[in-house]
Amino acid sequence: MANNYYLKASEDWAKKEAKDSGRALKAAAVYLEHAGNWSGHEMETGAAEVIKGAHVVAGKLIKGAGWGAEEVSKGIKDIGHEIAKLGKVIETKKK
Numbered sequence: 205m206a207n208n209y210y211l212k213a214s215e216d217w218a219k220k221e222a223k224d225s226g227r228a229l230k231a232a233a234v235y236l237e238h239a240g241n242w243s244g245h246e247m248e249t250g251a252a253e254v255i256k257g258a259h260v261v262a263g264k265l266i267k268g269a270g271w272g273a274e275e276v277s278k279g280i281k282d283i284g285h286e287i288a289k290l291g292k293v294i295e296t297k298k299k
Contacts, residue, residue: 206235210284217280226265232283233258236290243294254282
């Protein structure tokens with residue numbers, strides 16, 4: 205689910221749909237956090253900071269004020285990176 209919302213946030217951002225991108229980014233962060241908990245994988249400090257940052261950026265997008273394009277792009281990119289990292293950890297545990 206986290207990856208689906210990450211992709212939606214990316215697509216919405218590319219279409220300049222800020223509020224929709226914010227909602228999707230927030231959902232991606234929530235589902236990433238849940239996935240980490242469900243997998244039993246303790247999130248690294250960096251991942252926790254990315255999740256926190258994604259919530260902040262998402263809130264700004266949803267409100268419609270106070271965000272910068274670079275900040276949003278970085279927030280979306282970073283959450284995608286953390287989702288991919290967790291996916292690799294989970295795949296490794298399965299083997």
